[in-house]
């Protein structure tokens with residue numbers, strides 16, 4: 124695999140490992156400090172790093188979205204027309220991105236309702252479910268729930284509860300050190316990205332649930348990349364057709380290693396189109412992010428830097444295509460990791476625990492045109508040209 128020169132400053136999400144982690148599990152894995160273990164409300168979800176745990180490189184996989192089998196009007200998710208329809212509320216957070224649902228328990232959905240859920244999330248980009256009983260059911264339940272939609276991604280460097288490598292844990296400990304390091308090298312924590320966009324088959328349907336939270340703060344911001352594409356002029360849309368970005372996890376792995384973390388899978392470098400099509404909705408969207416995108420392979424460096432800066436500024440600066448999700452106890456959010464980008468927001472400075480988990484379904488390999496969907500040889504010549 125060709126190494127790729129670092130082009131970005133790694134920020135919050137680049138390393139999931141905090142240098143201050145000092146605990147050990149009974150099996151000898153690294154975990155959070157004993158102080159944090161005592162303060163954690165959900166110890167069964169604490170992150171652990173087993174230095175001996177290794178996973179092979181990902182290979183191309185065909186993918187068929189469950190959302191293709193959804194009912195036309197999401198009748199199975201919302202039980203439209205029945206007495207149940209008064210038991211819940213569905214509210215659009217903005218016209219084109221995000222919905223908030225209260226009164227429907229994800230844990231009670233049958234398979235048909237889950238098919239509707241897959242399509243509803245694809246259409247709305249982000250769906251916030253309030254007052255869920257998910258967290259108390261344990262890691263296995265959450266993993267089984269998501270496994271219905273497809274194979275689950277295993278993060279290359281993240282900590283996970285022992286025996287549940289598909290669960291990606293984000294954990295900020297109750298220590299002043301961790302708060303202080305958050306802004307040691309950066310003036311802010313904003314880092315827009317699509318999770319693990321360096322993966323060959325991209326992460327798609329994603330579930331995120333907070334287990335323990337500060338009283339306020341630690342929100343997540345989302346941007347709509349379908350709308351970001353639609354806002355461009357026809358001339359700019361045309362200019363982007365046929366361009367591809369190199370995505371890389373090399374820097375993420377290095378940052379993590381330097382902090383004392385482990386590598387469960389060797390870093391990946393892949394090429395994806397800038398304009399990607401969602402197989403379920405057929406809509407085009409931008410597929411670019413500063414954290415893992417490195418360069419446009421068809422352009423010279425200065426040209427690539429110029430165009431990528433424009434695209435990043437366009438998405439990050441347009442608050443009129445973004446939403447901000449404020450986490451509350453028992454809020455569970457599902458998002459489409461292709462048609463949105465997101466950023467953490469570390470705006471709390473009291474030394475309290477913020478503990479959450481993420482589970483992602485491996486979706487299709489990104490394509491610029493649905494005629495290439497599930498084609499293993501897509502972009503083969505470009506890979507050969509670059510020697511990847």
Ligand SMILES: [Fe+2]
Nearest residue numbers: 136317318465
């Ligand atoms: Fe993320």
